Structure formats: structure tokens, C-alpha cells
Amino acid sequence: MDFEALLKVVGHFGRYQKCFLLLVSFMVLINTTHLYIQVFTAGKSDHWCQSWVNEDCPTDIDDADLNCEDFKKALSIPMVDNDTSYEQCTKYNVSGIDLQTAIDLGDDVTKLNVIPCDEGWEYDRSTFPSTIVQDFELVCGKSYLPNIAQSIYFAGYFVGSALGGLAADTIGRRLSLLLNIACSFVVGLLTMFSPNMAIFITLRFFVAVFLKSIGIINFVAITEVVAPSKRVLVANFMWMFFAGGYFLLSGMAKLIGNWRLLTLIFTLPYIPLFVITFFFLQESPRWLITRRDTAKAQKVLSRIASVNQRDIQEEEIQKSCDVDAPETTKTNEAVGNLAALIRSPTILLIVVNMSFNWAVQSLVFYGLSLSTSSLGIDPYISFIISGAIEIPAYFSCIFVAEWLGRKGATFTTMILGGLCCCITPLIPIGIPRALVAMGGKFFITMSFSIVYTWSAELIPTPLRSSGIGLFSLTSRVGGILAPLILLLDQVWTSLPILVFGSFSITAGLLCLLMPETKGKPLPASVGDTKLLYKKAHKAEDDEDGKNEDNYKPIDVSEKPALA
Incomplete structure (x- = not known):
């Protein structure tokens, strides 16, 4: 059994x-x-320099529009942007001048030298009370x-x-x-x-x-x-x-x-x-x-x-x-480490292909998430949509992965996600472009979810955690590269999203080289994974008359598991 x-x-x-x-x-x-x-x-x-930290405002100050702290701010902080906001990192040099003297100086305070903040900062805490x-x-x-x-x-x-x-x-x-x-x-x-x-x-x-x-x-x-x-x-x-x-x-x-x-x-x-x-x-x-x-x-x-x-x-x-x-249990004892992942040419091919796939998934996922402000609609709305769209994407791939299989679902969603990215520059800025870009996010979210399951079904049990850990590690590389690729918009505004789309399509095509695992038992040894791969490429005849639907783990006792 x-x-x-x-x-x-x-x-x-x-x-x-x-x-x-x-x-x-x-x-x-x-x-x-x-x-x-x-x-x-x-x-x-928003923040600005503190002044007269330990001084109270005079009791004769009576301004309905300014409280004490605002009054200190108006006396000591330069104005910028056509007098619409306060400087955040500099102040007038009011060191040695008490608050009452500054009040007496009035507009003459603006003739003092400007220096960096030397008494700390005050913050607008209306949005973030404590950070x-x-x-x-x-x-x-x-x-x-x-x-x-x-x-x-x-x-x-x-x-x-x-x-x-x-x-x-x-x-x-x-x-x-x-x-x-x-x-x-x-x-x-x-x-x-x-x-x-x-x-x-x-x-x-x-x-x-x-x-x-x-x-x-x-x-x-x-x-x-x-x-x-x-x-x-x-x-x-x-x-x-x-x-x-x-x-x-x-x-x-x-x-x-x-x-x-x-x-x-x-x-x-x-x-x-x-x-x-x-x-x-x-x-x-x-x-x-x-x-x-x-x-x-x-x-x-x-x-x-x-x-x-x-x-x-x-x-x-x-x-x-x-x-x-x-x-x-006759698998070589050495398979319980990362080195074993590259000792078998078959496992190595799977590891390289899936590592690239995970890196691309992360690259496109974070790239699209970080570029929502360039879609021509309110950035807060576009960011909320970018996060909320993940829920129907996860729900949909439950059925798509069973309908098309792991390989077919990953291939289809990555290709569609890549195509959405590639046609986004052709769409007018605004809601139409946002919808197409979010379509790309929808499909890449689906593929990212499916590839987790597919990877676990490809790697044999003694190496499964190490393999998933390695794939997750390579996906971090994609996340690191995403912000750097976004800098390419200085060369051409649409270049980053075209790069994302090209990588997604390439990784999707490479999925076709991998075996399907839908409905198959989890491989218990390196030999089981090799058999899956060979059957997918018709590299050997099924000598014992078993077909894929009746696939069972092979007995690896006749040859080294890592051969």
C-alpha cells in the first residue's frame, strides 16, 4: 500500500x-x-522644528486661529512653496532669544539666519498618532x-x-x-x-x-x-x-x-x-x-x-x-539537505526551472503592486484594488488548477498576465489602463498561488521543505529587483511594465517543460520525481504496464536514489 x-x-x-x-x-x-x-x-x-520647548506662551496671546504650538511655529519656521507650507528641516536661529523677545521682534525674526533643527521636531499626528x-x-x-x-x-x-x-x-x-x-x-x-x-x-x-x-x-x-x-x-x-x-x-x-x-x-x-x-x-x-x-x-x-x-x-x-x-525509506541518507537538490540532473532541471519561475512571479507581483500610482487614477484607490483583487484570484485558481492541471493553469495565467502587462502601454491612462493592469495582477496572483502547490508536488518528501525554502529564497531576488526595474521609467515610461510582461511570458513558456502532477501521489524519493519527469517527456517506456493514472512510487532499492 x-x-x-x-x-x-x-x-x-x-x-x-x-x-x-x-x-x-x-x-x-x-x-x-x-x-x-x-x-x-x-x-x-508633516513635521517641523521645535522652538522654545520649555516655554509657555504669554497669557496675553489671544488668537482664535493659532494655539500656543502653532504660534511658536509661525514665529520660528520659514515658509516655502509660496507661503503655503512650513520648512521641515530648518528654522530661524532663535537660540538665546526667549519667546517674548521673538514676539517683540515680529517680522524681524525672518531676518535671522536659518539653521538645522537643534531642539527636535514636532509632528502632525492627525493621521499617524504614534510611529x-x-x-x-x-x-x-x-x-x-x-x-x-x-x-x-x-x-x-x-x-x-x-x-x-x-x-x-x-x-x-x-x-x-x-x-x-x-x-x-x-x-x-x-x-x-x-x-x-x-x-x-x-x-x-x-x-x-x-x-x-x-x-x-x-x-x-x-x-x-x-x-x-x-x-x-x-x-x-x-x-x-x-x-x-x-x-x-x-x-x-x-x-x-x-x-x-x-x-x-x-x-x-x-x-x-x-x-x-x-x-x-x-x-x-x-x-x-x-x-x-x-x-x-x-x-x-x-x-x-x-x-x-x-x-x-x-x-x-x-x-x-x-x-x-x-x-x-531506502532513499540515500544524504538527500535531507540542499546539496542533494543538484546531484540528480533531473532534480536540477526542475529546481532551475522552478527557481526562475518563482523569481519571475515575485518580480511581476511586486512590480505591479508598486507601480499602481502610475495608472492615472487615485493612487489610494488603485492600491486598495490591487490588494482586494487577490481574493477572487485565489478563489478562482482553486477551480482552474483542477480544471487545467498545475502545468496548464500556471502556463495559462502567466501568459495572460504577461499579455496584460504588454498591452497596458497601449491603453489610455485612467480607468481603462488601471483595469488592464489589474488584470495582470489578477493572473499573476493566480499563478503565484498555483506554483506553490505544483512545486510541493514535484519535490520528493525528504527534500520538500528544503526545496520550497530554496524556491522562496529565489523569489526574494525577484522582489529585490522589482523596484530597480521600475527605475527604467526614466528611460521610457512604459519600459518597466513591458519588462514584467516579457519575463512572465518567458516563464510561462518554460512551464511546458515540466511534468504535470495533478492527482499524482507526492513523490517519496528522488527516483519517484525522476520517473514523473521521464514519463512527461516520454524518455522511457512504461515496462511494467502502469500508466500515469496508476502511478505508484518506484522501488529505489535496485539503484542509488541520486544516480
Whole structure:
């Protein structure tokens, strides 16, 4: 009995898998808020130099249009833009001049020298009551630091993409998930108490490392315990919670206002998440079998069957595992690391193709998201639409991936997304162009979701977490390149979106070189993946009379798994 048949016996999408999916989806929701929280915690607001910090306004000042702080501001800050706004980084040199003297000088104050702010800044807190910009005075000469912080956060994603997969393949899905949840809580809590920007940036880096690891481990773990027909449904259910994180974050940020309290609110959920994971989540039985720990795998499968209310004897599970073990545990011990991904030419071809695909997906996704202000409509409306359109995209690909298959769906959506990008420059600026560009975002969101499931179905079990981690790592490269490609608009306004479209079409065409995995068992060894690839290219005859619909994992005992 192969593992898919065994999983069907204990329940391949029963109560256990559904509860697991809800747990994972809630983690995705919370992780999304941490990803985008700096949009609000580092929100930019108007600012100006402080003057006479410790002095009160004279009691005889009576101006209905100016309060005391505005009065100080009018006396000490130069006006710019035809006297419509105040200078943000300089002031008149009123050092040594008390407020009453400045009042007596009147317009003569404007004859004083202009100097940089020497007493700190005041901020317009009407939109953002409390931010790191205000607390750490990240304005004027330090205004670039929030961008550096976000770049370093994505560098943490880069590291987490590699370490998360390696940890899951080495010590198991459950233990590595628990460790990352605990670390996320600790580091998130410390971030709230950051005394300066250097510590804030450092802690945010580690937050990204642990959260990205959680995402990779969760995706792999849930994929390994559901039926092949449910994998796309599971993945897109999770992605809908990712999109829901936008709305949760914006609503809470508007309600809370204080960046430290907002950070705390989105960190506290890791406590119940850890407790629920510890008591509910079982180790991946598929991973245990590849580690030759069939005794523990039997216990896990029995618990899953119990939660799924399946009436099955433990002896039956034991017998099934004993039959299945020789086929799935003779894989070379060395396959549990990233180096094994490139030792087999077949695996190497898959890894290179999928790595390029992931990088392009990220490149086009973030490129379109960052360029919404160039579409000729209100930038806030276009940005909201850009985020909201992800929900129907995730919902649609549940059906498209089952209808066209993983390869057909990824090919179709990437080609359509690329074509939308390429024709966007031909559309008049305004609502028509925005609709076409958002069509590109819709299709690339679909393909980005489908490729997660497709990748997990191509990489063998001992390497699955490491493989997904590697693909996620390469996707960070696309995210880094997207803002740089947007700079090409200085050469030609339409050049960036044409570059995005060209890359999308190229990656879509390369999908045709990959095998289809819809309805197939997850490969348990490198040999299984090689067989999938060879059958897709008709490189060998099916000597044992099995067709693709009856495909089962091959016995790799006759030759080295990495040959």
C-alpha cells in the first residue's frame, strides 16, 4: 500500500486536516500583519522644528486661529512653496532669544539666519498618532532609515527561506514549527520595547526570519497530510487569509494608532498558537516514514484516524506502514539537505526551472503592486484594488488548477498576465489602463498561488521543505529587483511594465517543460520525481504496464536514489 492509499484509510481530508488548515490559516493571517505593519508604524507625516520647548506662551496671546504650538511655529519656521507650507528641516536661529523677545521682534525674526533643527521636531499626528518616525526622529537626514529597515526585513525573509526548510527536513515539521512560533513571540515582544532604530531594525530582521520559516513549514506540513485533489484548495484557502491580513491590519492600525501597542496586539496571538500547535499538531507521518521511524508514524496515523473518527485498528496501520516502508525509506541518507537538490540532473532541471519561475512571479507581483500610482487614477484607490483583487484570484485558481492541471493553469495565467502587462502601454491612462493592469495582477496572483502547490508536488518528501525554502529564497531576488526595474521609467515610461510582461511570458513558456502532477501521489524519493519527469517527456517506456493514472512510487532499492 502506498502512502496516498494509507492516508485515505485514516482520512485524507477529515476533521484533523480541516482543523490543521484553520490553524495554519490563522498563522498566515497574523504573519501578514507583521509583513506589512511598517506601512503604519513608519507612516510619514508633516513635521517641523521645535522652538522654545520649555516655554509657555504669554497669557496675553489671544488668537482664535493659532494655539500656543502653532504660534511658536509661525514665529520660528520659514515658509516655502509660496507661503503655503512650513520648512521641515530648518528654522530661524532663535537660540538665546526667549519667546517674548521673538514676539517683540515680529517680522524681524525672518531676518535671522536659518539653521538645522537643534531642539527636535514636532509632528502632525492627525493621521499617524504614534510611529517609529516620531519616536526615533527619522526625518530629514535620517528619513532613509525606514526604507533600510524594510529592506533588512526582506533580507530576513531571504535567510528564513533557507533555514526554515532545512530545519523542517532535519528535525521535523512539528518541532521546527514550535521553535519558530516561540521565537516569533519573544522577538516580536522585544520589538515593542525597541529603544532606538538600530535595535528595531535588528529585531525586525529576526522577526522576518522566524515568520518566513513558519510559512514554509506550515505549507509543507499541510500538503503532506491531505489528498492530492485537496492540495490546491488548501493552498488557496491559506492565501485568502493572507489577503485578509490587509484588512485586519488597516482596521486595527486605524483603531489603535500607537505603533508599540499595535506590535503587541499582533504578537500576543502567538501564545495561543503555540499552545494549540503543541497539543494538537502531530508530526508529519510522511516525514517520519522517510526517516524510517515507522513506529512513531504508526502512532501519528492512529491519532489522525481517531480525530477523523475513522474506525480502524492500529494493527492495520502497522501492516500498511510495514509494506510501505521499504519503498520510501531506502532513499540515500544524504538527500535531507540542499546539496542533494543538484546531484540528480533531473532534480536540477526542475529546481532551475522552478527557481526562475518563482523569481519571475515575485518580480511581476511586486512590480505591479508598486507601480499602481502610475495608472492615472487615485493612487489610494488603485492600491486598495490591487490588494482586494487577490481574493477572487485565489478563489478562482482553486477551480482552474483542477480544471487545467498545475502545468496548464500556471502556463495559462502567466501568459495572460504577461499579455496584460504588454498591452497596458497601449491603453489610455485612467480607468481603462488601471483595469488592464489589474488584470495582470489578477493572473499573476493566480499563478503565484498555483506554483506553490505544483512545486510541493514535484519535490520528493525528504527534500520538500528544503526545496520550497530554496524556491522562496529565489523569489526574494525577484522582489529585490522589482523596484530597480521600475527605475527604467526614466528611460521610457512604459519600459518597466513591458519588462514584467516579457519575463512572465518567458516563464510561462518554460512551464511546458515540466511534468504535470495533478492527482499524482507526492513523490517519496528522488527516483519517484525522476520517473514523473521521464514519463512527461516520454524518455522511457512504461515496462511494467502502469500508466500515469496508476502511478505508484518506484522501488529505489535496485539503484542509488541520486544516480
